[in-house]
Amino acid sequence: MAAPPAASSYGPSAPPANMFDTVPGYEGTVAGGGGGYLPPPMPTVPMPVPEQAPSPPDWHIPSISEERAREAFATYVSSKCCYSSGPVKDGVITNMESFNTYRYRLETFMESRSTEWSQEPFAGQPVDAGVQPAPGPWQIAAQAPAFFQDHKQTIRVPYTSSVKNCHLCLGMGRNPCNACTGAGNKVCWVCNGSGFRQSNDRCTHCNGRGRENCSSCSGNGSCQCDTCHGKRQLIVFINLNVKWSTEKDDFVAQDLSGLRVENLEKVSGKELFKDAQYMVYPVMGFPDFSVAQASERLVRDHQVKYAQTSRILQQRQTIELIPITKVSYMWKGKSHVYYVYGNEFQVNADDYPATCCCSVM
Template identity: 60%
Template sequence: MYYPPGGMAPPVLNYQGLNAPPASFYGTVPGYEGTMPGTAGGFLPPPIPAVAPPQPRPDEPNWTIPLMSKDAAHAAFKEYVSGKCCYGSGPADEGVITNMEALNTYRYRLETFTESRSTEWNHEPFNGQPIDAYMQPAPGPWAIPVQPPSVFQDSTQVVKVPYTSSVKDCHDCQGKGKTPCKNCSGAGNRVCSFCNGSGTSSGEERCNHCKSNGRVNCSDCKGEGVNLCDTCKGKRQLLVFINLKVQWTNNKSEFVEEQSSGLKMDKLSKVTGKELFKDTQYMVYPLMGFPDPAVNQAADRLVKEHHTQFSQTARILQQRQTVELIPVTKVDYKWKEAFHSYLVYGNENKVNADDYPDTCCCTIM
């Protein structure tokens, strides 16, 4: 490699990598005119669905909800107290239950399983892959068969659109297979780090590292000034094609009845409930006949919202609605002539006792 005198860098090569291709690089494919490179070209409206056969409204279940027994409430209280190092066992062992009140909370959940499709231009180094562009018309985005995942499971699948693959010279290296080295800007050499380009070290002594030239070969490109093109990997050509991105999404909405127990939602979210009702159909009917009118109203609202929100941009494949009971029982008890209470909640029978009457000063929450 030639080094100009005085450590001056030689001129760099006169071509630069473009990285992003120009807008006209990919061309057009009938039916995919709005497809853009590098990003999904927006969700494609699904075809008008065929009219689904009428399905009978499911029978309304028996909404009878059993109450918690005193024995179960007492056992949960004793277990709770035994896990608190600063709680005395007296209230749990000696307290007498005087009243129990159900303050159950209901969670309504609507799930709408949808399929959406979008397209984007893409490219990869050409290694002899099949070329099929314009051999016949490309199928429409919604006509391409794909294997869906299990129902109500989020998933993504990307496939090449048939009859869109063609070969073009790499836009980044202009078909050369190499691009200027970024480490040395294509010069092939860099300023010597030992003498900072002066050619001497320790006063007038000759720099042995660069042999007084002031520059050394670039370690990245081995002095050639170019590297293999990152885009085409040195192949000089790219296979360009349209990718179809298929996304399956389980869209969930929930309504939790405002409950009067005073329990914070973070506590309720950590326990499981009892499933009272489940209905799975192509399109569900809004819930009717539930003992709590607020749950019925929420079901009607969410079913309408999901249809409006998703039917225009995605294909609705299945819907599921569930009603879950999160059991909450307020237990009043008497200990040492004073009245107190605690709450038992969730299938796990967790206990919340904010006014426990026998604690020491080092109470750990």
């Protein structure tokens, strides 16, 4: 009553390697990508001539006012559901100390390219493989976005498209049904294959056969091939994947304020220096030697790390002065500290003395 089950289930599988032609310049291309980014051609633009960084006359930001410090503290405490406002109302500020911290940032905007064999059902699309040599991966024009805006683009490589029989259905357009393993019918779910109900009555669902037609394939035993959509043939071609991305590294000069560096990640400062060009040169003549050292190290690291697999399009380096004010205050006879930092006047008060445990009943 039933056909034997198929030897194996059918499903998506990787195309065989011999399905793809050899295209000069694309020998390492595989289906599904994974071949890594392609090294770019040597840059044609010479390295910029190093220039001395200008030194502004005053790179110091004075401490904020006591009134501004209290206002920032009050806003911070009001955002905490378990913080009492007592220290804000009754605390007495005893000292305010300014710590100004430099943050150096290097951004490298670059273009990376990789290739992969792709396929789609053949429905009369143009076939151009062998008409003329395919252009190299870095010879194909791509529309780059504005500098420092990440973006991706996929481009079909000209003169790589050819038609092949579908590897999954062997050019038949159909595959054995997975649901019934090609039999066209399955065990009846009502009588579990016996042909009878519990009352020994003949099963009306399968008419006593014990099996029912497979609903997935309508009893045919085969389904349209998911890979070629029944077209029997595939057009295979090489896709060029272009990626524009920005890599960023920061260096924060150490200070003696006691505020953790992680707190500064989401705040901004006063921009003291900005330089953007094809490839920047390390900052020279900056008063804080650690910033100059970091600039030299990061510029070198970016060139070594990214120029091998990507084309650097633009670099940008900035130096910010992040204001930090350490506020000491007395409350109930004890000394406490909080920090106000960044242009946003963020507050950090790890030892806030008036907290309570809240619970929702």
